[in-house]
Amino acid sequence: MRAAILAVKRSVSLLSKRNYAERHRCDAHMNELPVPCGPWDIWYSDKQSYYNKVLAIGTFWFLFSLGMMIYTDSLFLNFGPPAQPAPPSDMIEECEDLDS
Template identity: 35%
Template structure:
């Protein structure tokens, strides 16, 4: 009984939020932000090349997966109405 008392009282105790950084806290300033360097257009073009390559790979992988599933007979894509039962 005595061992569980500190644990239970600790769980029921209200916590206090302290929104300060201590005595050595220095508020952030604009001087700490990174300084841009290089051409933004060159970086933009490089990013777009990479994004387009990922997009093309995703489309090719999806189409390849659908073709493989269709060829294996796992899926029926309902291209046309089913044949008559008669």
């Protein structure tokens, strides 16, 4: 009985074992690279014109948004001192230190 179990175990292990040494290895070479057919500059110029339009629209939108934030006083960039300075010194009450 033990011999039959060992034989089944051996056959199962041979079926499940992967034998990597027998596989043929094929190295990559330059002939496998894709080769462009036809002129590529038309496609490239179309893509670049699209990207340039996206860049121009994005720049315009950023500048417009920044201008509107400054115009509506939603954003204060501290370019100079505030328009309303602190109150005069005669309006400020001084605290008295009470040592008790």
